[in-house]
Amino acid sequence: MRARLMEATVELLVERGFAGTSTTLVSGRAGVSRGAQLHHFPTKNDLVVAAVEHVTDVRGAELAAAAERGLPRGDRRTRAVLELLADHFTSPVFTAALELWVAARTDESLRAAVVPLEQRVGRQTHRMTVELLGADESRTGVRELVQATLDLVRGLGLADTITDDTDRRRRILDRWAAALDQALAPGSAS
Amino acid sequence: MRARLMEATVELLVERGFAGTSTTLVSGRAGVSRGAQLHHFPTKNDLVVAAVEHVTDVRGAELAAAAERGLPRGDRRTRAVLELLADHFTSPVFTAALELWVAARTDESLRAAVVPLEQRVGRQTHRMTVELLGADESRTGVRELVQATLDLVRGLGLADTITDDTDRRRRILDRWAAALDQALAPGSAS
Numbered sequence: 001m002r003a004r005l006m007e008a009t010v011e012l013l014v015e016r017g018f019a020g021t022s023t024t025l026v027s028g029r030a031g032v033s034r035g036a037q038l039h040h041f042p043t044k045n046d047l048v049v050a051a052v053e054h055v056t057d058v059r060g061a062e063l064a065a066a067a068e069r070g071l072p073r074g075d076r077r078t079r080a081v082l083e084l085l086a087d088h089f090t091s092p093v094f095t096a097a098l099e100l101w102v103a104a105r106t107d108e109s110l111r112a113a114v115v116p117l118e119q120r121v122g123r124q125t126h127r128m129t130v131e132l133l134g135a136d137e138s139r140t141g142v143r144e145l146v147q148a149t150l151d152l153v154r155g156l157g158l159a160d161t162i163t164d165d166t167d168r169r170r171r172i173l174d175r176w177a178a179a180l181d182q183a184l185a186p187g188s189a190s
Numbered sequence: 191m192r193a194r195l196m197e198a199t200v201e202l203l204v205e206r207g208f209a210g211t212s213t214t215l216v217s218g219r220a221g222v223s224r225g226a227q228l229h230h231f232p233t234k235n236d237l238v239v240a241a242v243e244h245v246t247d248v249r250g251a252e253l254a255a256a257a258e259r260g261l262p263r264g265d266r267r268t269r270a271v272l273e274l275l276a277d278h279f280t281s282p283v284f285t286a287a288l289e290l291w292v293a294a295r296t297d298e299s300l301r302a303a304v305v306p307l308e309q310r311v312g313r314q315t316h317r318m319t320v321e322l323l324g325a326d327e328s329r330t331g332v333r334e335l336v337q338a339t340l341d342l343v344r345g346l347g348l349a350d351t352i353t354d355d356t357d358r359r360r361r362i363l364d365r366w367a368a369a370l371d372q373a374l375a376p377g378s379a380s
Contacts, residue, residue: 155345
């Protein structure tokens with residue numbers, strides 16, 4: 001039942017935005033009684049934070065599994081890692097998180113819940129990216145390049161929210177993969 | 191009067207978000223009668239789109255003026271251009287645009303107005319960045335690097351909305367400036 005509530009909440013955040021999502025709509029879509037829903041999640045904020053956390057964790061595990069199954073080694077690896085990240089930051093999970101994030105900016109109690117969630121997810125995504133790229137963070141500037149890569153794909157995610165940005169994004173990621181390989185190369189100035 | 195309405199709308203978008211902004215609040219803050227406001231902007235959507243367009247143009251002119259006054263030449267120029275862009279993407283104008291952008295995702299009529307505005311502003315910002323960096327877009331891959339730079343600062347803007355990200359952002363921009371100079375250098379592989 002909890003999983004049904006979580007999925008329904010994320011679906012509604014994607015379809016109607018934060019303002020258009022209500023606990024009544026969620027319980028209706030999930031097929032869960034109002035009483036049961038309120039027992040688990042007394043407020044809308046409890047529900048949306050738990051839902052974004054839930055799907056982020058599910059999606060993170062899917063990402064890790066996809067990375068384990070299918071990433072090429074050698075020359076094409078960096079580009080493939082960027083593709084995986086960009087897929088993530090243009091997915092419904094990113095959209096739901098964006099709705100939550102923006103709502104939290106002007107809602108003190110929501111922000112108190114969203115900041116630690118975002119920090120935890122940010123650390124996980126960073127660690128996964130370092131591993132997938134095989135980046136050596138003991139070298140000067142490498143940590144910042146990985147962070148920049150994640151900020152870039154976050155910006156690309158935002159650019160994709162109201163228009164389809166697929167073609168432009170592909171070309172940018174092609175170019176950034178080359179620049180990143182060059183910047184991460186052992187002999188590179190940093 | 192129009193300028194007062196525009197400024198009041200942006201202030202309210204920043205303070206209360208899109209959902210918390212109403213035409214009544216705006217006319218009250220601007221000290222403009224409801225009748226006069228409705229005459230110029232019949233709906234909330236008319237008002238918020240015009241306001242974001244107005245302050246984006248004002249801010250764009252300020253950016254161009256700041257660039258003309260004070261950017262260093264030589265080694266420190268790229269970093270200074272990035273600072274200017276990052277200041278823009280962490281300003282109240284970006285915050286107001288973000289509110290509009292996210293609201294437009296789930297509001298068809300708002301999206302119809304926001305998409306062309308965003309495309310026009312995006313082209314202007316791109317052109318200004320090319321000029322400030324002295325980038326030669328006839329070279330393969332240079333256009334995409336400029337775009338990546340703008341997507342990066344957009345991502346950094348988003349990262350700054352609910353927490354103060356100043357220190358992390360400074361280190362990332364230092365590193366990006368070096369990578370960008372390396373990738374834009376005439377002898378660089380592309």
